[in-house]
Structure formats: structure tokens, C-alpha cells
Amino acid sequence: HYNLSEVQELISIYEAQIEKNKSKLNLTASEDVKKHPFIVLEGLDGSGKTTLSKKLSSKLNAKKMSTPPSCLLTLREKFDTHPIALRRAYYALGNYIAAAEIEYLCHHTPVIVDRFWHSTAAYTIASEVGESMVLPPEGDPIYNWPIDLLRPDMVVFLSVGEYNRVARHTGRNTTNTPEERTLQDNSAFRNK
Template sequence: MPLLPRRIMALLSRWSSRVSSVDVDGEALYFKIHGNQRIAAGKGMQRLFGNVEKDGKCYSLLVSSEDSLRSARFHWGLKDKLLRDLPPQCRLLPMSSFLPNVKDSLLRGYFLQVASPESSLTTERLLRQWLQDDDPLLVCSYSQVNKLDTPRWIQHLWNEEQNYEIALTEAPQYHPATLNLINNDVFYSFQEARDVIQKCADIIPEAASVLELLPCSGDMETRSKPDFPVIVLEGLDATGKTTLAESLRDVLGATLLRSPPQCLTPWRACFDQEPPMLRRAFYALGNYITAQQICSQTSKTPVIIDRFWHSTAAYAIATAVSGPLCDLPAEGSELYCWPTDLLQPTLVVLLTLDPEERKRRLRDRGQGETKEEQELDHNQLFRLRVEKAYKRISGPACISVDASSSAQQVLQQVLHLIKAKCQL
């Protein structure tokens, strides 16, 4: 067997301690190598392996590289490769592996349910070919055996040719994604986000153009309180942010800015097609460009901003932490804290709206939706996670305003808030 990479060797040294999670129809099923505290298999094992015929197999592919950017890009492209090349009888499910309660131990990948022996042969041949290409993959196959007339599932770890019995286990104290959010899904400093874009400049030509727009690191130090208030409007699409922002601009004689800033528009489509790590770094840097624009205006007028860091963080957290609301980071978590080097607004208004009314407004617009907005429309749980994350972010926290009233009534409510909170 060829010499294993150092990263793989480190993983294998703690393999028995790792827990795997597979997303089956929106529910996370957790399993690990069989230990003394075994949880009964029950329906969970049937859901994980039940569609596989006798002599069929399941497979797991985990992406592992010492280079986090390489891992992110490889994982992002792996799904298309699997869907394109594997037999149609192969079902693809999101998967991860992690050390419980250990930061930055998360590996992402896919779990393959292969329904028949014939499809298993084809799948295994393809996977072995890919492993020869020096891809950063950790591959396991799973097969059923009978022990004392009781079905058991065996994990065969290809990288070291070892077999382990596995069993379902309890959900961890923290959702595994929460231990991997910092500077992967949510960026808390200008330099961390810039470093990600800098690393990909050789492979993504557009990254160089983005870097040219960025302020110098020294310009991102925390600034003193601005002369005029900075008011951020947050909320899902079609809650009335644009209408309210323009009305406030006219009434207050304010400067209106939007995040991400218009200067990034030529490259948004490109980064929207990249892995979450790159996409989030791109939008995080948009906030810092907006902050620089704010600083150039607050000595002259109040500033109204259509979305800012709250949106960037709330969508990232709600996307990365799939599952029920209880899986989100708890209120007060460091994950909801404002970046120390990003200008803090004076007031953040979160416009809320009944989901059906919001959908009606979107239809009336006749505009195309972003991928995340489409997800909001058909996935109620995702929408609830976004809304909950919005409300937990501090520095400052959002103040919710019901946007179901007329535009004029909403304007008056917000003007009252501004008068009370901003001394205007």
C-alpha cells in the first residue's frame, strides 16, 4: 500500500473517536465505530442502509486536505462529478465527519447508497480510479453481515484496509458545523477574508480584480463614533427595504448605500458559483468596502445602508447549520459577535413580513430570485433559521419592525425609532 499523506495519517490515528453524520431527507443520522455504549440500530439504520439490496453496498467519501481552500473547491466540484459519472441507481446524500466538540475537525463529503450489486461494482471501480489521481479523498465502503442472526454493518476503510463494526450514536452537544464556521462560513476580520481571495487569485482571474478594490489593512482599524448616525435596514427580499431606504434618504437628507457595493457587481455571478468559503469571503469583503464608503460620508450626512454584516452572517450560519432551530449556535455565542475591525452601525432595523405576503410581493415583482431566496421560498425551516440568526447577532442587535403595514406607516415607525435611538 502506498505511503499515506500526513493529513490522512493524522485522521486515522483518531478514527475510532470520529462521528459521521448523514443527512437523510432532512434528518441527520449519526454513527460511529461500535463501542461499549451502543445505541440500538432501530429505524435509523434502516433509513441509512435500508434501500440497499442484499450484497449491495454503501460508500462514504470525505474530503481531507491540509489546504482548506483546496478542500472547499474539491468538495464543491465532487458532487457534479459523482452525479455525472456514477450509475443512476446511486443515491447521493450530504455527509460529514467530526470529532465531537473539537473545533475545525469537520470534514465534508457524500454518502452513496448503491441499490444493487451490479451498480456497486461500477461505483467501486470508479472510486478506485479516482483515488489513484491523488485526490484528497478518504473512502469507506459499508456492507451487511449477519452475526448471531442479527444484521450488522461493517465499515471498510480503504486507506488502511481495516474493517470496523458501526452503530448509530446520539447527536452531539453542538451541531458539527458550528465548530467550523469561523473563517470558513462567517468571516470575522478583513484580513481573514482577504487571505482567502488572495489564495485563489491564481485560479480565479476575477479574484485579482476584487483585490484591487480593497482598502489597505491599516484602514480597517476600528474607528471612533461617526458624526452622523449609520442606519442599517435588514430583512428578506420583498419586505420593503428598498422603498424604505429611499424614503429615509429623502426625509433625512441622508446618503444611501447598499451592500454588497455596486463596484462588486461585475464579479458577483462568478463568486456565486464558487464554494461557500469563497463566496462568503467575497461578500464579507463587500462589507468592508461599504464601511469605507460609510466613513467618507458620515461627517456630512446620516447614512442609510440596504443590508450589511447581519445579512452576510445570518445567511451563512443558516446555510451551514442545517437541521432544526435548536442546532443553531446558542444565543450569546461568539459566532453572533460583530467583527472587531468593522464599523458598527448606530441602529439596525429588521423588517419582518408574513411568509405568504412576502411570496405575493415577490410574484408581483416578476424578478428572478437568488439561489438562497429560492431556498427561503420552498424550505420553511431554512427561513426560520435565517430569521433566528438575524435576531441573535449583536453589535448592535436588530430591532424588528412589522412591514405588513403601508409603506408610509412603516416609514413613520422607523422614523420614531431613529428619533429615539439616534438623537436625530
């Protein structure tokens, strides 16, 4: 897949963003301590993550972010048409790009993120188990946090009834990715 123009563009954006944020992180020893929290809001589409992240960011005077980060949004439609492995790579790299910026920002302000690694991992795991509905057992390495990815200080999972979730999601002008269609059409997948 490396020869695909969108894959090459994704890698170029990733490398540029990581380098940009590395140069910003050249901190003195006294600055090398994160001063503000990194909070992630998770939940299914339509659960209220975006609404709450806006309100919370305003209340805490925090930087609001979401994944995939804005620098990757022009590629989203292209990757959403590819096989699942490429889609997952796109979203995973988006988490790493966001993490590099979050690491810098937390030296200056709290950061609230609408989706992070948890969404990427949950969708990947649910896709892998497929129709079998059998999740890997507790303690399986698939649940381990990537050792090279910044960890949030707090994760809040938002849950809302399915009727309300669907009403919220369909009532807004938003994308209809393969992931969103699967959530809508497959209750077993939603509940994994």
C-alpha cells in the first residue's frame, strides 16, 4: 500500500507534524514537567462527546482537540474507502500526531480530546472478533496501552440510550463512515 498517494501523503504529514512538535518540546529541565491535565472523552457516535468537550474546554479554559487531528482531515474520505487495515493505520497515526501536540500543549494549558486511542482500539478489536462476539480474555496483550503513546490523565466514557444516540447522530450534518454505518446497523457490534 506504500505506493498509494494518500499513504505517502499521510506519512509525510505524520513526519512533518512529529518534527514540528519535537522542536517545540525542546524544553529546559525546569519546563520538562507537564503542568496541565490531558483529558479524553470517549463514547459511541452521538453520545455527546463533541458537545461536552466544547463546554468543558470553555469552562476549564482548555485547548479542545479531536482525532483524527485537523491536519489529516483532508485524507479521511480517501482512507475510509480502503480496507480496514489501512483505515486503522490512518486513525492510529492520527493519535500519535495528536499526542505529540498534546504533550507540548499540556505545558501551557489543559487539553480536552474528543476521541483518542480508545476509539481506535475498540473498533479494531470489535472488527477482529467479527460475528463470533467472543472478545479476547482479560489480560490479553491487545488491551495494553502502546508504550510509545502519551497516556491521558483522565478518560471519561459517555453512554447514552440507543434511541437518543441515533437521534443525536442523524440530526446533525456529519460523515457517514463505514464505522458509523456498522454502529447503526449492528447492535452486537455496538455492544462489544
